[in-house]
Amino acid sequence: MNVAEFCERYAVERKGTNSLKWDALDERFGDPDLIAAWVADMEFKAPEAVLDALQKRIAHGVFGYSFVPNSFYEAFIKWEKQHHGYEVKKEWMRFSTGVVTALYWFINAYTKPREAVMIVTPVYYPFHNAVKDTDRKLVTCELVNDNGFYHIDFDAFEKSIIDNDVKLFIQCSPHNPVGRVWTEEELVKVLSICKKHGVLVVSDEIHQDLTMEGHKHIPSAIVCDGEFADRLITVTAPSKTFNLAGLLFSQIIIEDEQLRTQFDDYVKTVNQTEVNILGLTAAEAAYRHGQGWLDGLLAVIRHNYEHVKRHLHEVAPEIIISPLEGTYLIWLDLRNVIDPEKTKEFIQDRCRIAVDFGEWFGPEGKGFIRLNMATEPRFVELAVENILSNLGR
Ligand SMILES: Cc1ncc(COP(=O)(O)O)c(C=O)c1O
Structure with a gap:
């Protein structure tokens, strides 16, 4: 499926549907009429197989307590094996209503108040919040920004662990917002350092x-x-x-039996609900039948990213675009063209775009913005046009 076909089939208007991204613009940005390029969801309907499965479930009309059936495990285990070479066992799996919720659980289950939890920054802001909200000590290790390409300074990473007696490291893999897909070599280094110092790793x-x-x-x-x-x-x-975030369903994999017991012991004190039946239904259908849709989506993301790269690079080469290896979120360094103190005024008031501002991801992100590429090309084209025209290019 090419980009035009995908958009024709799946793009929809989201305004007026209680969408955080579009309908909360006034509340979040103080302006209801911006191009919504912030929060990480999309303007695309879910795969047909997901909608069919949900419709069938809804037509049945009963939404009683449910459990995770073997068919779900089969679908997810097959997906992980085929796509990522990971052979997951059913007994290792647990579920939560979201990844962020699970991060809070892990911190509570595996560390004590005021113990140190580390993240590498800039990183998805709920990582910061999860550590602070649970009264743990937040340790940040800054990624090295090499002209837009980010990597880990392994010496600094290890030193931060030692100096702060870090107990838990929350890894973002692939990394939001800098778009890195960590290589095997990088992962080996990170995981070896954590192992050497007895640091537990949570990999998002x-x-x-x-x-x-x-x-x-x-x-x-x-x-x-x-x-x-x-x-x-x-x-x-x-x-x-x-694009199923509102259905509140995510998977946790814990191979080690002792860690699993520790997790279960903690979670039973805060969560006594079963899974959401619609989230589960959608997830199974997506893992079984979503491949064609995903291929189309990836073509759209690539197309949008290429558009930004081509146009910004040609006309405003001083804007540094981090290479998009993974995620659908691009990270732009505007510091060469806009005073970092004025990023918000420029992007929001003049360019009319709602973005995730760089400093949300850590202080080193000031002067950067994160733009969402999983959308119709017309929104990306308009955003680029507005940036260039407001730069007087
Ligand atoms: C790295 C990362 N983790 C977690 C989430 C959100 O997960 P959930 O909606 O399941 O809490 C996001 C959303 O953008 C994300 O980028």
Whole structure:
């Protein structure tokens, strides 16, 4: 399916549907008429198979208590194996209403108040919040920004662990917002350092399926034939891949029995609900039948990213665009063209775009913006046009 076909088939108007991205613009940005390029969801309907499965479930008319059937496990296990080479076992799996909720659970289950939890920044802002809200010590290690390409300074990473007696590291793989798909070599280094210092790793792999050509997501659990899996928790979901975030369903994978028990013991004190039947239904259908849709979506993301690169690079080469290896979120460094103090005024008031501002992801992000590419090309084209015209180009 090419880009035009995909958009023709799946693009929809979201205004007036209680959409956080579009209908909360006034509340969040103080302006209801911006181009919504912020929050990470899309202007596309879910795959037909998902809608059919949901409709069938709804037509049945009963929404009683449910459990996760074997058919779901089969679908997810097959997906992980085929796409990522990870052979997940059913007994390792747990569920939550979202990845962010699960991050709070992990911090509470595996660390004590005021113990140190580390993240590498800039990173998805709920990582910061999860550590602060649970009264843990937030340790940040800044990624190295090499002209837009970000990488980890492993010496600094190790030093931060030692200096702060870090107990838990929350990894973002692929990384939002800088678009990196960590290589095997990088993962080996990170996981080895964590192992050496007894640091438990939580790997948020929600963007696992959203990678660009030439980049392959490697689940941390299979690095070095699973050498690090006994000190690792993986969390992922169909919500980014298939645009299902509002259905509140995500998967947790804990291979180590002791870590699983620790998790279960904690979670029973805060969560006594079963899964959401519609989230579960949608997830199974997506993992079974969503491949064609996902291929079309990836073509759209690539197309939009190429558009931004081509036009900004030609006309305003001082804007640094981080290479998009994974996720559908591009990270732009505007500091060469706009005073970082004026980013908001420029992007929001003049260019009329609602973005995730860089400083939301950490102070080093000031002067940067994150733009969502999983949308119709017309929105991306308009955003680029507005940026260039307001720069006087
Ligand atoms: C890295 C990362 N983790 C988690 C989430 C959100 O997950 P959930 O909606 O399941 O809480 C996002 C959403 O953009 C994300 O980028």
